[in-house]
Amino acid sequence: xSHAARLLVAALRDPTSVATLGADDWTALLTAARAERLIGTxxxxxxxxxxxxxxxxxxxxxxxxxxxxxxxxxWEAEMARRALAPLGVPVVLLKGTAFVAxxxxxxxxRSIGDLDILVPRADLPAVEAAxxxxxxxxxxxxxxxxxxxxxxxxELPPLIHRDRDxxxxxxxxxxxxxxxxxxxxxxxxxxxxxxxxxxSILSPADMIVHAAxxxxxxxxxxxxxxxxxxxxxxxxxxxxxxFWAALAARAGHHQLRREVGRAVRLAHDLYATPxxxxxxxxxxxxxxxxxxxxxxxxxxxxxxxxxxLGFYVRSHWLRMPPAMLARxxxxxxxxxx
Amino acid sequence: xxxxHALRIGPVGFRVGSTWRAPITALRGLYAGYPTLKAEVPDLxxxxxxxxxxxxxxxxSVAIGGDFWLPDxxxxxxxxxxxxxxxxxxxxxxxxxxxxxxxxxxxxxxxxRVLLMSGASGSGKSTLATLLALxxxxxxxDEFAFVALDDGAIxxxxxxxxxxxxxxxxxxxxxxxxxxxxxxxPKGTIGYWRPPETAISRMTDAAPPxxxxxxxxGEPERxxxxxxxxxxxxxxxxxTNYVTLGQTGFSALTRLVQTVPALAIGYPDSAAGLAxxxxxxxxx
Amino acid sequence: xxxxxxxxxxxxxxxxxxxxxxxxxYHRPSGATHLLAAPSPELLDALADGxxxxxxxxxxxxxxxxxxxxxxxxxxxxxxxxxxVAAGLAWRA
Numbered sequence: 275x276s277h278a279a280r281l282l283v284a285a286l287r288d289p290t291s292v293a294t295l296g297a298d299d300w301t302a303l304l305t306a307a308r309a310e311r312l313i314g315t316x317x318x319x320x321x322x323x324x325x326x327x328x329x330x331x332x333x334x335x336x337x338x339x340x341x342x343x344x345x346x347x348x349w350e351a352e353m354a355r356r357a358l359a360p361l362g363v364p365v366v367l368l369k370g371t372a373f374v375a376x377x378x379x380x381x382x383x384r385s386i387g388d389l390d391i392l393v394p395r396a397d398l399p400a401v402e403a404a405x406x407x408x409x410x411x412x413x414x415x416x417x418x419x420x421x422x423x424x425x426x427x428x429e430l431p432p433l434i435h436r437d438r439d440x441x442x443x444x445x446x447x448x449x450x451x452x453x454x455x456x457x458x459x460x461x462x463x464x465x466x467x468x469x470x471x472x473x474s475i476l477s478p479a480d481m482i483v484h485a486a487x488x489x490x491x492x493x494x495x496x497x498x499x500x501x502x503x504x505x506x507x508x509x510x511x512x513x514x515x516x517f518w519a520a521l522a523a524r525a526g527h528h529q530l531r532r533e534v535g536r537a538v539r540l541a542h543d544l545y546a547t548p549x550x551x552x553x554x555x556x557x558x559x560x561x562x563x564x565x566x567x568x569x570x571x572x573x574x575x576x577x578x579x580x581x582x583l584g585f586y587v588r589s590h591w592l593r594m595p596p597a598m599l600a601r602x603x604x605x606x607x608x609x610x611x
Numbered sequence: 612x613x614x615x616h617a618l619r620i621g622p623v624g625f626r627v628g629s630t631w632r633a634p635i636t637a638l639r640g641l642y643a644g645y646p647t648l649k650a651e652v653p654d655l656x657x658x659x660x661x662x663x664x665x666x667x668x669x670x671x672s673v674a675i676g677g678d679f680w681l682p683d684x685x686x687x688x689x690x691x692x693x694x695x696x697x698x699x700x701x702x703x704x705x706x707x708x709x710x711x712x713x714x715x716x717x718x719x720x721x722x723x724r725v726l727l728m729s730g731a732s733g734s735g736k737s738t739l740a741t742l743l744a745l746x747x748x749x750x751x752x753d754e755f756a757f758v759a760l761d762d763g764a765i766x767x768x769x770x771x772x773x774x775x776x777x778x779x780x781x782x783x784x785x786x787x788x789x790x791x792x793x794x795x796x797p798k799g800t801i802g803y804w805r806p807p808e809t810a811i812s813r814m815t816d817a818a819p820p821x822x823x824x825x826x827x828x829g830e831p832e833r834x835x836x837x838x839x840x841x842x843x844x845x846x847x848x849x850x851t852n853y854v855t856l857g858q859t860g861f862s863a864l865t866r867l868v869q870t871v872p873a874l875a876i877g878y879p880d881s882a883a884g885l886a887x888x889x890x891x892x893x894x895x
Numbered sequence: 896x897x898x899x900x901x902x903x904x905x906x907x908x909x910x911x912x913x914x915x916x917x918x919x920x921y922h923r924p925s926g927a928t929h930l931l932a933a934p935s936p937e938l939l940d941a942l943a944d945g946x947x948x949x950x951x952x953x954x955x956x957x958x959x960x961x962x963x964x965x966x967x968x969x970x971x972x973x974x975x976x977x978x979x980v981a982a983g984l985a986w987r988a
Contacts, residue, residue, distance in 0.1 A: 297650045301626065305656050308678045328624070328652045335709045342857050342926065349925045349983075356986055409981070438927075573612050573628050573658055574678065840917040840930055847928065854926070858910065861921040861928055865912040 278306035279499070279568035286312065286503060287545050289320050300329050302572030309574035310499045311385040314340030318383030340383045347371045347386040350440050354391060355472050357408035361400050365473050366392040366466045368445065368484065372475040373504070376467075380507035385500070388432070388441040392476075394463060395446035402430055402444070410435050410442060448484050449491060455529035457483070478512040479524035486537035487530060498567045499544075505537050506545040518550050540564060612658065617648035621768040621814050622711070622757060623704060626653035627696050630660050630667055634692030637791065641693065641771050641803055644811055655679075655707055657699035662686050675699040679706035691793050694801060697773065701754060704768075705851035711757035711766060712856060712863040715849040716823075718751035718765050719743045724821035725765040726892060727756050727871070729849050732798070735828030738778040739884055741804050745785050746885065750810040755851075760859045763866050764817035769810040771803040778802075781881050822895040823873040824888065830877030832887060842873040901976050902946040902988040903939055909984075911936065925983050934960075935975050939984060946988040949973040 281303040317333040368390035373381030410433040447459035466474035525534035541547040612628030614635040658676040661667040671689035717740035728736040737753040744750035753772040779802035789802040878884035910921040979985040
């Protein structure tokens with residue numbers, strides 16, 4: 275584990291661990307936290323009165339930045355709600371926006387980029403039309419990418435709002451149809467929890483399942499420490515006797531038992547998340563994932579390039595069968611030249 | 612990283628790391644005499660690194676990274692490593708700084724009040740600020756004005772001024788020392804002008820703004836009063852962090868446009884520009 | 896089809912600073928800044944009394960302003976309200 279990543283994990287896990295840090299360690303910790311998009315979370319977690327003044331200023335900036343991202347995320351959700359309300363279709367918020375909209379611990383200080391929503395697949399054309407009508411526009415004008423998204427991905431091609439410059443990803447399920455596991459999208463929608471304003475969030479178990487998919491499925495574990503922190507916070511918040519049985523059943527139902535099990539073990543490993551004994555079955559590959567998650571150095575760089583490449587191919591593997599992957603990489607490579 | 616330098620410019624503590632020695636050596640030379648960070652945590656980190664491992668040696672090209680990131684910051688040849696460091700520092704401030712409202716303005720001070728000059732590249736704002744500094748004004752910066760969020764004072768950020776193309780000769784003709792000079796950069800020829808010692812020693816002394824100019828170089832002389840709403844819109848466009856600051860940015864900017872008169876000016880050459888600025892300053 | 900009824904956030908979420916003929920408005924929920932000209936600020940204020948359609952808004956404004964010279968006040972109000980909806984400052988209730 276790199277020194278900076280170790281400091282970051284320790285600070286999140288046990289905020290008192292920063293008491294003895296000198297300037298160089300603080301620099302490494304803060305740089306790694308920024309690179310992992312965990313600086314707002316760190317600012318929320320640490321007692322800024324007990325850190326050096328220069329560090330407190332940086333953390334105060336980060337806390338304000340996170341508050342601003344939270345506000346922007348909630349506003350994008352509200353704008354999508356207003357645009358889609360006339361359709362009467364269920365709209366489920368995903369990821370960071372869902373956490374802050376529901377007031378979950380996982381949303382505290384979290385950085386939030388795009389708005390991700392889940393809608394029924396049958397309603398995609400109407401949703402797309404309503405969003406275009408309300409000022410969202412296509413980001414990509416490349417025919418291959420567009421066809422690729424529409425045929426193989428679990429979402430519409432990304433849209434960006436022409437005035438607010440914010441992206442929306444409209445999903446109809448949580449993994450591409452090409453992926454080997456096939457989550458039950460209808461069940462995700464059926465069990466979603468209404469927020470009372472026309473929007474919903476996933477049920478607790480589904481939220482963990484999706485967070486695990488997000489951790490392993492979206493691009494070579496990039497931002498993995500943050501995604502794993504989400505899982506830690508969600509597990510602590512939802513912890514309870516019935517919850518773990520429900521999570522196991524739900525993971526099995528979505529054919530994602532392996533991913534969810536690994537995510538839970540990694541959270542326990544790195545962030546000391548309390549998990550039941552029967553979830554602590556160690557698997558050989560865990561160490562590889564762990565090493566990849568904590569590779570960030572004190573300048574914010576990610577070493578271990580060969581591990582990275584392996585994970586890049588692997589993360590595509592989860593989403594695409596081999597022949598299709600080869601075709602996709604070939605088209606990408608040709609265009610890159 | 613293998614080579615690094617950490618220094619303070621105005622309110623900002625920078626750490627610049629590089630795979631190569633040359634950009635750091637150049638940076639240390641240009642910023643000799645500026646306070647260095649000792650047992651202090653830098654606010655912003657800049658990284659200069661090869662885009663691909665072999666690019667460290669083979670046609671070395673310097674990619675610019677750091678805490679905050681833009682997808683399309685193009686790499687530069689190693690000979691322009693100092694420019695890469697400067698661009699990296701600018702980029703980190705532009706994307707990451709939240710403690711002041713940042714305006715893309717040059718700023719000089721006289722008699723305890725600040726003159727702000729806003730304009731796109733080529734408007735002459737850097738050259739005018741440098742020439743005014745050579746004429747006895749205190750140089751606060753040629754790139755960003757740091758507007759305090761509580762009282763609206765302008766805080767110095769006295770980086771070396773980056774003079775482009777003909778501005779290098781204009782500043783030399785006025786007695787300024789320009790160097791190093793980098794030719795063939797994406798922005799043409801760039802020469803660095805090191806601010807006078809008072810600009811560096813007084814880099815924490817803020818002062819309130821008195822006048823805001825929007826200069827246009829190479830035009831017939833003209834002076835037009837700008838409506839506060841027009842100034843407001845132009846400054847929101849000239850700010851890199853107005854949106855991310857939210858309500859504090861709104862309050863700082865509305866106060867600025869309500870309290871500081873703004874003029875759009877045209878001037879045919881540097882001499883006419885300097886004379887015009889002196890005249891407007893006295894009348895303001 | 897009935898005329899749309901418009902609603903706005905309470906005035907406390909907006910910070911308004913008159914600059915000249917234009918008013919700079921900071922809208923807290925969105926973090927967006929708007930420059931508004933009359934009668935848009937007046938319409939936002941009038942809606943603080945509760946949701947209304949364009950015709951009711953004309954009546955509310957008429958209580959405070961002289962609208963006698965306006966040929967199609969309701970049409971103009973509806974057009975301004977649609978702009979405010981697009982800007983996120985109001986919505987169709």
